[in-house]
Amino acid sequence: SIRNTFCLVCQGPPVWHKNYPVAQGNRQSPIDIIPHQTSHDPGLGPITLNYDQCTSINITNNGHSVVVEFEDPDDRSVILGGPLDNPYRLKQFHFHWGGKGCHGSEHTVSGNSYASELHLVHWNAVKYKTFGEAATAPDGLAVLGIFLETGDDHRWLHMITDALYMVKFKGSVTDFKAFNPKCLLPSSLHYWTYLGSLTTPPLHESVIWIVLKEPIIVSEKQVHVFRMLLFTGEEEDERIRMENNFRPPQPLKGRKVRSSN
Ligand SMILES: NS(=O)(=O)c1ccc2oc(NC(=O)c3ccccc3)nc2c1
Numbered sequence: 231s232i233r234n235t236f237c238l239v240c241q242g243p244p245v246w247h248k249n250y251p252v253a254q255g256n257r258q259s260p261i262d263i264i265p266h267q268t269s270h271d272p273g274l275g276p277i278t279l280n281y282d283q284c285t286s287i288n289i290t291n292n293g294h295s296v297v298v299e300f301e302d303p304d305d306r307s308v309i310l311g312g313p314l315d316n317p318y319r320l321k322q323f324h325f326h327w328g329g330k331g332c333h334g335s336e337h338t339v340s341g342n343s344y345a346s347e348l349h350l351v352h353w354n355a356v357k358y359k360t361f362g363e364a365a366t367a368p369d370g371l372a373v374l375g376i377f378l379e380t381g382d383d384h385r386w387l388h389m390i391t392d393a394l395y396m397v398k399f400k401g402s403v404t405d406f407k408a409f410n411p412k413c414l415l416p417s418s419l420h421y422w423t424y425l426g427s428l429t430t431p432p433l434h435e436s437v438i439w440i441v442l443k444e445p446i447i448v449s450e451k452q453v454h455v456f457r458m459l460l461f462t463g464e465e466e467d468e469r470i471r472m473e474n475n476f477r478p479p480q481p482l483k484g485r486k487v488r489s490s491n
Pocket residue numbers: 321322349351361362373427428429430431432
């Protein structure tokens with residue numbers, strides 16, 4: 231049937247375990263974070279984001295999300311501290327969002343989801359030679375998750391949403407230079423952290439998750455611009471709107487979620 235030809239990832243989370251058995255593993259992401267059940271760890275220091283020398287390259291529609299990629303030849307833009315033993319290099323950031331009126335974050339907080347979630351993906355270049363190698367190692371990646379809550383316009387998110395018309399179709403890419411994602415951070419860097427995975431195939435259990443407690447505020451109109459993107463390519467007859475590209479929370483399987491102060 232059409233569904234068989236439809237790519238496996240596009241058929242969504244319920245079928246991923248067929249080709250990626252790790253989907254039912256012991257450290258899958260996202261999760262529902264229950265604040266009063268997290269353990270406050272005084273040994274957990276603050277995180278530091280050294281993004282001032284970062285070099286963004288382009289913005290692309292990879293058929294699952296919209297991704298801004300960075301040059302990572304050295305430690306010019308890194309996240310360090312917190313639960314991390316090494317600096318982790320910024321590789322890319324991307325978003326997950328819902329459909330009209332329904333929420334689209336991946337992590338939830340006491341069962342509540344936000345309109346969208348931003349992921350800044352970093353890799354451990356001290357221990358591993360390439361991103362690909364790090365992506366399969368238990369301490370290979372560190373992803374900073376930031377919730378987007380609807381309210382007033384976000385003055386800097388416009389730089390992203392104004393570029394989305396250029397990458398409407400799957401497989402499209404356009405230059406996107408000199409963007410510093412520091413402008414997308416909330417005022418507080420307090421966070422929860424736990425050991426998890428990539429939230430889309432190949433679902434590698436290689437991510438140290440750092441989820442900020444404070445969301446950034448963006449307007450519903452700005453989130454709606456993300457929904458003009460398509461899952462489908464320019465050459466395909468059927469146009470499928472890119473929305474609800476989030477994986478639902480996965481079983482905690484006894485994991486501890488730690489809280490910074
Ligand atoms: N939603 S997620 O868990 O943050 C997540 C999920 C799946 C991912 O695949 C990649 N691959 C690269 O970035 C990459 C970048 C350059 C070369 C090869 C791969 N990053 C991911 C992040």
